[in-house]
Amino acid sequence: NAGVTQTPKFQVLKTGQSMTLQCAQDMNHNSMYWYRQDPGMGLRLIYYSASEGTTDKGEVPNGYNVSRLNKREFSLRLESAAPSQTSVYFCASSSQAGWVNEQFFGPGTRLTVL
């Protein structure tokens, strides 16, 4: 099993450009999450999907949209990137619908917005 995979690993954008971060899990988990981590800080939740077909805002949702494409895939879109969105983005999944126990994290996407 690959666990949680994320693409791309690195990305550089100019202000105003758009992009989609992809995340997939092969553990048949119900819940998926998107976090961002800024230097020297803990993780902050952007959006989460408790189960296929549902999405909810987290702590810092402004400037992002998400799509739970199917049970395996959960994408994060930046419509108009801003320098404040420079960060490392982590996708995670967990088995129980809506629960946060034992989250499994992907390797991260390092995004720089110039």
Place this chain on the structure above:
Amino acid sequence: DAKTTQPPSMDCAEGRAANLPCNHSTISGNEYVYWYRQIHSQGPQYIIHGLKNNETNEMASLIITEDRKSSTLILPHATLRDTAVYYCIVRVYGSQGNLIFGKGTKLSVKP
């Protein structure tokens, strides 16, 4: 969620046990203690969790005091690959939303 307090950094000699403390004096009866770690530039990794009994798995042991106000994560034979930031999180089992990662403890395992 109850607040947790951890030392900012610790050193441990390779092959020795690493004991990482966490204070959670305001923990409530239905809150579990979770431990995650984050190796440099990687995503956080779940280690172990428990309610009031001591727990052990293939990665570590978790010792929770009888009053549940503190706990200790034990890595029995630390290796260089255990160098990471370790996070202690207190949370109601089954609750929705995000895990609150504080600053954690930076464990440096030295040869």
